[in-house]
Amino acid sequence: xxxxxxxxxxxxxxxxxxxxxxxxxxxxxxxxxxxxxxxxxxxxxxxxxxxxxxxxxxxxxxxxxxxxxxxxxxxxxxxxxxxxxxxxxxxxxxxxxxxxxxxxxxxxxxxxxxxxxxxxxxxxxxxxxxxxxxxxxxxxxxxxxxxxxxxxxxxxxxxxxxxxxxxxxxxxxxxxxxxxxxxxxxxxxxxxxxxxxxxxxxxxxxxxxxxxxxxxxxxxxxxxxxxxxxxxxxxxxxxxxxxxxxxxxxxxxxxxxxxxxxxxxxxxxxxxxxxxxxxxxxxxxxxxxxxxxxxxxxxxxxxxxxxxxxxxxx
Amino acid sequence: xxxxxxxxxxxxxxxxxxxxxxxxxxxxxxxxxxxxxxxxxxxxxxxxxxxxxxxxxxxxxxxxxxxxxxxxxxxxxxxxxxxxxxxxxxxxxxxxxxxxxxxxxxxxxxxxxxxxxxxxxxxxxxxxxxxxxxxxxxxxxxxxxxxxxxxxxxxxxxxxxxxxxxxxxxxxxxxxxxxxxxxxxxxxxxxxxxxxxxxxxxxxxxxxxxxxxxxxxxxxxxxxxxxxxxxxxxxxxxxxxxxxx
Amino acid sequence: xxxxxxxxxxxxxxxxxxxxxxxxxxxxxxxxxxxxxxxxxxxxxxxxxxxxxxxxxxxxxxxxxxxxxxxxxxxxxxxxxxxxxxxxxxxxxxxxxxxxxxxxxxxxxxxxxxxxxxxxxxxxxxxxxxxxxxxxxxxxxxxxxxxxxxxxxxxxxxxxxxxxxxxxxxxxxxxxxxxxxxxxxxxxxxxxxxxxxxxxxxxxxxxxxxxxxxxxxxxxxxxxxxxxxxxxxxxxxxxxxxxxxxxxxxxxxxxxxxxxxxxxxxxxxxxxxxxxxxxxxxxxxxxxxxxxxxxxxxxxxxxxxxxx
Numbered sequence: 001x002x003x004x005x006x007x008x009x010x011x012x013x014x015x016x017x018x019x020x021x022x023x024x025x026x027x028x029x030x031x032x033x034x035x036x037x038x039x040x041x042x043x044x045x046x047x048x049x050x051x052x053x054x055x056x057x058x059x060x061x062x063x064x065x066x067x068x069x070x071x072x073x074x075x076x077x078x079x080x081x082x083x084x085x086x087x088x089x090x091x092x093x094x095x096x097x098x099x100x101x102x103x104x105x106x107x108x109x110x111x112x113x114x115x116x117x118x119x120x121x122x123x124x125x126x127x128x129x130x131x132x133x134x135x136x137x138x139x140x141x142x143x144x145x146x147x148x149x150x151x152x153x154x155x156x157x158x159x160x161x162x163x164x165x166x167x168x169x170x171x172x173x174x175x176x177x178x179x180x181x182x183x184x185x186x187x188x189x190x191x192x193x194x195x196x197x198x199x200x201x202x203x204x205x206x207x208x209x210x211x212x213x214x215x216x217x218x219x220x221x222x223x224x225x226x227x228x229x230x231x232x233x234x235x236x237x238x239x240x241x242x243x244x245x246x247x248x249x250x251x252x253x254x255x256x257x258x259x260x261x262x263x264x265x266x267x268x269x270x271x272x273x274x275x276x277x278x279x280x281x282x283x284x285x286x287x288x289x290x291x292x293x294x295x296x297x298x299x300x301x302x303x304x305x306x307x308x309x310x311x312x313x314x
Numbered sequence: 315x316x317x318x319x320x321x322x323x324x325x326x327x328x329x330x331x332x333x334x335x336x337x338x339x340x341x342x343x344x345x346x347x348x349x350x351x352x353x354x355x356x357x358x359x360x361x362x363x364x365x366x367x368x369x370x371x372x373x374x375x376x377x378x379x380x381x382x383x384x385x386x387x388x389x390x391x392x393x394x395x396x397x398x399x400x401x402x403x404x405x406x407x408x409x410x411x412x413x414x415x416x417x418x419x420x421x422x423x424x425x426x427x428x429x430x431x432x433x434x435x436x437x438x439x440x441x442x443x444x445x446x447x448x449x450x451x452x453x454x455x456x457x458x459x460x461x462x463x464x465x466x467x468x469x470x471x472x473x474x475x476x477x478x479x480x481x482x483x484x485x486x487x488x489x490x491x492x493x494x495x496x497x498x499x500x501x502x503x504x505x506x507x508x509x510x511x512x513x514x515x516x517x518x519x520x521x522x523x524x525x526x527x528x529x530x531x532x533x534x535x536x537x538x539x540x541x542x543x544x545x546x547x548x549x550x551x552x553x554x555x556x557x558x559x
Numbered sequence: 560x561x562x563x564x565x566x567x568x569x570x571x572x573x574x575x576x577x578x579x580x581x582x583x584x585x586x587x588x589x590x591x592x593x594x595x596x597x598x599x600x601x602x603x604x605x606x607x608x609x610x611x612x613x614x615x616x617x618x619x620x621x622x623x624x625x626x627x628x629x630x631x632x633x634x635x636x637x638x639x640x641x642x643x644x645x646x647x648x649x650x651x652x653x654x655x656x657x658x659x660x661x662x663x664x665x666x667x668x669x670x671x672x673x674x675x676x677x678x679x680x681x682x683x684x685x686x687x688x689x690x691x692x693x694x695x696x697x698x699x700x701x702x703x704x705x706x707x708x709x710x711x712x713x714x715x716x717x718x719x720x721x722x723x724x725x726x727x728x729x730x731x732x733x734x735x736x737x738x739x740x741x742x743x744x745x746x747x748x749x750x751x752x753x754x755x756x757x758x759x760x761x762x763x764x765x766x767x768x769x770x771x772x773x774x775x776x777x778x779x780x781x782x783x784x785x786x787x788x789x790x791x792x793x794x795x796x797x798x799x800x801x802x803x804x805x806x807x808x809x810x811x812x813x814x815x816x817x818x819x820x821x822x823x824x825x826x827x828x829x830x831x832x833x834x835x836x837x838x839x840x841x842x843x844x845x846x847x848x849x850x851x852x853x854x855x856x857x858x859x860x861x862x863x864x865x866x867x
Contacts, residue, residue, distance in 0.1 A: 058653050105853050112596050112652050113796070116788040117853065123785045124846035131839035183416055183424040183432075190413050193402040200362070200400075202388035202417035202475055211423075241785065245660045252657060282672050288665025295658040296646050 005259035009173065012263060016166055020159045032162055034274060036230050039169045040223050042266035045250040046172045047219035052248070053257030054180045055212045056192030058115045060244050061102075061122020065217040067129055067239025068095045069224025074234040075135060077143055084147035084155055087225060095221030096214050098125070103213040107206050110195070122241055129236035140235025147229055155229065165226050169263070172219050177259055179215070188212050189257075249291065315340055315509040316479045321360055321370035323533075330356045331367070332534040338479060343501070343510040345520045345541075348530035349553055354513050355397075357530065358483055361511070362394055363387045375478045389417070393477030393508070397484045399464040401456045407467060408452040411439035414474035439474065446470045446500060462493035469500065473508070480508045486516040498522050521545070529553060563696045568815050574703050576810020577710025581765035582783060583790040583802040584717060585758025591797025591863055592733040592754050593648050598659040599639070601784025602666040603759045607632050607766025608775045609670055612681050621684035628767050629760060636759020640752060648751070663781065670777040678774035706768045713761070714803055721799055730754060731863075786813075789845055793852050795859025804860055809845050816844040 016035070023029050044066055051057045072094040076087045106117040130138045146156045154160035179185045190198040191205040198205050228234050237243075246269060254265025276283035316338040323331035330353045338344040348354055359365040361372055363384040371380045379387050388394075402410050412435045416422055419435060429435070443449045446466045451459065459467060465485060472480055485501070486494050498519055501510065505523070514520050520527060521541045529537040529550040537550040544550045586600045610631050614624030643662065647655050682688070683702040690698045721727035729750055766780070773779070790809050794801025821837030828836075852859065 052653070058656065060656065105850050108853050108857050112590070112594075113792065115596065115652060115656065116792055117849070119785055120789050120792065120846055120849055123782070124843055127842040128839050131842055133835065133838075178426045178428075181428045181430065182426055183422045183429040185425075186409070186413055186416065186429045187422050190402050190405070193404050194400060196396075197400045197402055197471075198413075199385050200388055200394055200396075201414045201471065202385050203422065204383075204385045208422075241781070242664075245656075248653070249657065249660070252653065282668055284664050284668035285672065288661040288663070288668065291661030291664070292643055292658045295650075295654050295661070296643070 005177075009177075009260050009263075012260060013166075013170055013173075016169075020162055032158075033230075034270065036162060036165050038267045038270035039165050040227050040230065041247070041250065041270055042263045043169050043172045043223040043226070044220045045247050045254070045262035045266040046169075046176050047216040047223070048247045049251045049254075049257065049262040050176050050179065050216045050219075051209075051212055052251055053261075054185060054192065055188050055209055057107075057110075057209060057213065058248070059106075059118040059213075059216075060115050060241065060248070061118035061120070061125070062216070062220055062247050063241070063243035064122035064125035064239045065095050065099060065220035066224040066227065066243070067125060067236060068098055068217075069221025070228045070234045070238055071129055071132070071135065071224075072221070073147070073225040073228045074141055074143060077145060077147065077228070078135065078141075082145060082148050083151075084149050084225075084229070087147050088222065091221045091225045092218050095217045095224075099214045099217030100210070103210050103217075107209055107213070119241060119244075122239070122244055126236055126239045126241070129239055136235065138236065140233060140237070143228060143232050143234070146232060161230060165230070168222060168226060172222070173260075173263065176219070179212075180257070184208065184211070253294075315342075315375055316361075316511060317371075317373040317376075318361065319371045319373065321357070321372070322368045323356055323360060323365065324368055330533045331360065332532075334370070334530075334533075334535055336528050336535065336538075338509045338511050340509055341506050342525045343505045343512055343523050345512040345514060345524035345527045346530055347514065347517070347520055347527060347544075347550075352530045352553075353533040354530055355483075356533075358394075358481065358513060361481060362392060388475055391475075391478030392481060393472035393475050393479065394481040395465075395468040395472055395483055395485055397487055399461070399468055401464060401467055401471065403455070403457040405456055406453055407448060407456055407459065408436065408439050408443065410456050410467060411442050411470050411474045412436055414471045415439050415442075418475055442470050442473050445473070447496075461488055462490070462496070465489065465493070465497060466500070469497075469504075473504070477508060480504070480510045482510055482512045482514070484514055484516075485512070486514060486519045494519065561696075563694070564818075566694075566697055567699065568818050569811065570699060570703065570707070572811035572814035573807065574707050574710070574810070575814055576807035577707060577714070578765050578769055579783070579787060579790050579810055580714060580803050580806035581710065581761045583787040583794070583806050584714075584799060585761045586784075586787050587791040587794070587797055587799065587802045588730065588754050589758050590791070592730055593751055595644065595648055596652050596655045596659070597644070598656060598784065599662040599666070600758070600762055601780030601782075601787070602663050603632065603636060603762035603780070604766040604769070604783055605670060605775075605777070605780035606635060606666065607763030608770040608773075608779065609674060609766075610763065611767040611770045612674070612679055612775055615681050621681075625767060629764060632763025632766075633756050633760040636763070637752065637756045639759070640755045644755065645748070645751065667777045667781075674775075674777075676777060678776040680774060681770050683771040702771060706772075709768065713764075717799060718803075726750070726753065786845070789849050791859075792849055793860060795862035797863035798859065798861050801859050801861035801863070809848070812848060813841075813845050816841040820844070 019035060020032065023031055044062065048059065048062045051059055069091045072091045073087050076090050081087060081090070102121040106114050106121065109117065135141045149155045155164045180189070187198065187203050187208045190201065191203070191208060195205055224238070227238065250265035250269050251262050252265070253268055254261025254263065273283070276286060280286065318334060318336050321331050321334040334357060336344065346354060346357065356365065360367045363382060367380065371378055373379065374387065374390055374392055377390060379390050382390060402413065405413065409430065415435050415438045416429065440449060440452065443452055446469055448463060448466050448470060451463060456467060485497060489497065494516070501523055512520065512523060524541050527539065527541050527544040528535050529544060531553045536553065537544055537547045539547065582600065582604055586597065589595055589597055589600070607628060610628035611624055614627045615621055618624050639662065643658060647658055687702040687705050690700045693699050721730055733750060786809065790805045791802055793809065794805030820841035821833050824833035824837045
């Protein structure tokens with residue numbers, strides 16, 4: 001039973017790996033785009049789970065880092081930088097830097113303050129993006145050239161892009177899992193469980209929390225980079241606080257701090273949105289109350305249904 | 315091992331620590347007793363670094379730790395337990411101790427190798443658990459332990475930091491007779507290797523454990539001596555009248 | 560820039576600040592007393608705006624509509640409290656965030672379904688339309704002056720209630736030591752209900768008086784909710800006085816910043832540069848203020864005592 005998580009994870013990735021072959025056979029090739037969207041959301045959700053699930057820090061501004069990553073990439077592309085690995089370095093540096101500053105401020109507090117402050121900084125980033133008049137402002141920006149990998153356009157569309165995103169998803173999933181089980185992750189979880197105790201074990205816990213916050217932001221930034229590559233378009237709406245809310249929903253639905261939860265939660269949301277909105281245009285009238293009911297009556301959310309033994313980080 | 319030199323602390327007009335000095339020698343158990351509101355908690359906070367003293371110094375193993383933060387003092391060799399038990403509830407008993415061992419064993423900024431698989435951490439943690447008598451509980455979640463066992467786990471966590479001094483904040487609180495007896499035996503065994511500063515309400519425990527007792531009243535040490543001297547001391551008795559001890 | 564413009568901006572800022580205060584007051588009390596983080600507080604503001612729109616259309620009279628809107632806003636708040644929120648007080652902040660997020664999604668969509676996605680507006684009531692001459696060169700709309708007046712009256716009323724009435728005393732005690740209040744045998748459920756209902760009504764009232772000035776649209780409560788959070792972080796969570804000071808400060812800084820930042824930067828840089836970064840910097844000002852408060856006074860300007 002030890003590695004049930006790895007088994008389910010392996011199955012998920014095997015399935016995703018087979019999809020580009022399977023879907024055309026099933027006559028559902030048009031779903032590739034939807035899968036890419038789901039994988040991008042999953043990457044961001046995985047990163048958020050590092051700080052909420054393992055770190056116990058409820059951030060309501062995480063989508064802002066997707067926005068920062070996307071805009072860093074878009075502005076890089078507009079300035080003529082096309083190598084995706086170079087864009088990756090830029091994205092990581094910019095998101096990491098902004099996360100370091102906002103994180104240092106937000107971590108001066110904890111609990112509900114942290115939640116409100118991350119929300120406020122997220123909104124600040126959102127409004128900053130809307131005021132970038134040279135890059136489309138409110139309306140966003142269509143990219144006329146996309147990134148290349150070592151000069152090749154293989155990562156620009158179709159299966160090449162699909163597998164590139166899948167590789168990024170795998171790396172995020174694998175890294176966050178390893179981190180959570182490492183010495184660092186153990187201290188992070190200890191600080192979540194009982195910050196006072198962790199400190200009196202001799203750990204400067206804010207340092208660990210800040211590093212986790214920066215790592216999570218960087219991974220979310222990568223999701224933003226790939227989003228630009230997929231959508232060929234960027235707009236501030238990807239950084240809106242409602243998107244942060246969606247990420248939290250994905251993480252909680254999947255199961256906090258669980259190995260595959262963030263992926264499952266993100267896929268559930270994307271598929272449900274696609275499904276509900278196709279049968280009922282005002283699907284949010286169902287989605288909203290559904291969330292309330294899940295919280296009130298299925299304590300622990302879907303998490304309880306999938307992994308009955310899960311616990312809650314509060 | 316621990317030396318406190320004329321510690322003063324005010325909260326506004328309220329003087330909560332008045333020129334407190336005391337020291338704990340190697341192999342010694344020094345108890346601080348006093349009625350509620352005497353300033354025991356404030357004293358503990360100043361020793362552990364939660365509060366900063368207004369004046370005076372705290373020395374640990376000869377090193378001035380007065381201006382270090384809580385975690386730095388732990389790294390410098392201060393092990394402590396809490397009045398209200400404080401463990402990592404979702405961690406296993408073993409991992410609670412292993413996490414504390416980890417703080418003293420190499421860097422914790424390691425991101426990719428599994429911590430639970432580190433044999434050295436687990437072995438040291440196991441050794442400490444058997445020392446406090448919890449080895450058969452090693453794999454249980456800490457949340458499953460009884461109150462008495464949690465007390466023992468807290469001591470195990472404190473020992474894992476190989477402390478120069480154990481600061482015990484009312485370790486007997488909430489324990490039944492048999493559980494208290496177990497804990498007193500354990501502490502008696504430990505004190506030769508770990509000097510202790512014991513803050514305690516339970517007078518039986520204090521008289522069984524302490525080599526020296528300081529009586530704290532209104533932020534001031536009013537009497538000091540061996541347990542039997544303090545028992546006879548009129549000031550100490552006066553302070554404890556109505557305290558039921 | 561003329562003195563007249565500056566005065567107008569100050570009045571606009573004051574008015575915006577008072578509006579923020581009406582919203583932040585309920586938010587900070589609900590959090591202070593119940594430890595409950597209510598993201599759906601912003602939609603109460605939106606609900607207020609839509610209510611006055613609907614009732615004005617229905618009755619044709621602003622004042623009757625105002626009364627009906629307040630009563631309905633209170634009722635909606637109480638119903639939400641009864642059906643959803645009271646089950647969340649003991650839950651983790653994460654649960655509270657999720658459930659109230661669900662309510663936001665629902666009410667925003669409902670507004671869209673009932674009133675359409677386009678922005679709506681209502682006229683200022685006839686009695687308060689027009690403007691008056693304040694100084695030789697300064698004319699200012701009566702309605703905006705009236706909202707300033709009403710905002711101040713509510714602020715004073717709230718302050719007196721909290722300082723001198725029994726309920727106010729319980730609210731203050733509840734926000735520092737909730738155990739003690741329930742130990743006193745006070746019906747804590749009822750206290751929560753009152754605080755929640757009043758908070759919802761105040762937010763609704765803010766929506767009502769904002770309706771003739773700003774656009775009525777779905778989601779209008781979301782942004783102002785976040786500004787209200789900024790206000791209570793700056794003021795100190797759970798503190799009415801702090802919320803008041805911070806709300807006025809945020810209102811003034813935001814309004815002045817948005818109008819003057821570009822002009823100010825124009826003095827330092829060339830015009831196109833100023834036009835580029837002026838608006839971005841202006842929209843960041845209140846967050847920069849919040850960051851500064853976090854660095855220098857992490858508990859806020861006027862923290863409520865004992866709130867962690």
